[in-house]
Amino acid sequence: MKKKIISVVGARPNFMKIAPFIRAIEQYNRDSSESQGLGIDHLLVHTGQHYDISMSQSFFRALNIPDPDINLEVGSGSHAEQVGNTMIAFEKILNREKPDWVVLVGDVNATLACSVTAKKEGVKVCHIEAGLRSGDLSMPEEINRLVTDRMADLLLTPDRLSNENLRREGVPEDRIVFVGNIMIDTLEANREQAAALNIETICADNLIDEKKSNAFEVVGQNYALMTMHRPSNVDDPRKLGPLVDFLCGEVAGEMPLIWPIHPRSEKKLKEFGFWEKVLRTNRMIILKPIGYHEMLRLNMTARLLLTDSGGLQEECTVLGTPCLTLRWNTERPVTLRENGGTSELVGNDVERIRRGYRNALAGGGKPVRPEFWDGNTAPRCLEAILQAQAARSVELPFEAKDV
Secondary structure (H helix, E strand, C coil), rough: CCEEEEECCCCCCHHHHHHHHHHHHHHHHCCCHHCCCCCEEEEECCCCCCCCCCCCCCHHHHCCCCCCCCCCCCCCCCCHHHHHHHHHHHHHHHHHHCCEEEEEEEECCCHHHHHHHCCCCEEEEEEECCCCCCCCCHHHHHHHHHHHHCCCCCEEECHHHHHHHHHCCCHHHHHHHEECCCHHHHHHHHHHHCCCCHHHHHHHHHECCCHCCCCCCCCCCCCCCECCHHHHHCEEEEHHHHHHHHHHHHHHHHEEEECCCCHHHHHHHHHCCCCHHHCCCCCCCEECCCCHHHHHHHHHHHEEEEEEEEHHHHHHHHHHCCCCCCCCCCCCCHEEEHCCCEECCCCCCCCHHHHHHHHCCCCCCCCCCCCCCCCCHHHHHHHHHHHHHHHHCCCCCCCCCCC
């Protein structure tokens, strides 16, 4: 008898994690005997949480993800609005489709909303990328991670540190399966395509200020790369201003600094009066938001990356790019230098960033591949789900009536 799985995506980081899982299901179905009624009936649900649907669609195309079977079109709004609207819409899908499993990735609002809804409907929940913890409850993502992992019947972890987090929280051992990092599956599947891209073409095609079309030379590893969008860095002019001064005066003073800019960051730079300074800085290369392959190509040969993104910390570890993480904590400690990675936590304190910047330029970085970050995590995820389904030994954390 065929098994039915619903996978859920809500924002762009989810797409990069679900793409290899979908490929694993497709391969399983090719290898299964249809005459024996085997195989998996898979539905992809896009909650429509991401604000820019056109950008979402570009990620689907770039990563060869099939069009969603269902789009809930939740749209933007406050955290409560997104979670509530997603729960209302997703409940109807569960009642109609009656899946065996709901598979969730990451830590966005859709992840939390669908985990709670599935649990209330008595559907088993699998969380890919379980056990990540920053310890910072001021981050909405941390709350999403905690709730989703509490709901999940099967917790698939990216590293052994995540296993320990779950054990400390009292999760039974038989619900935890160490599978590795599914983001690296996507990196390895797209590395060759990304490497074929031309850096100068990426910059020229995506420049915000076209007057700079001939104002930069990017050769080899002679550039820095940056992403920044978190409220802790961009929402307060007292924090953003010194960061802009450092980036324009010191980093761009030494080498081209390529900054694919997030809409939130652009809005705040304009609101606080920093936008013109950024545009006037000669070697500050401000790009529109770019695609996955373009960003991967830039990260491959950058001298260093400054970022407040979680996924890019992981990419830097495998690529060997020195990474200054513009946060005071990380849910991905396996990427830190003290744990063998390439990342250093520097927060948004300019003096600390400056020291990290100098150290990164002097010391460089080397690729590190944590255990099971091998490009084969998705098949292990699917195998864990199928084994749990076959054994029917994964017990519910609590009965639905107790919720």
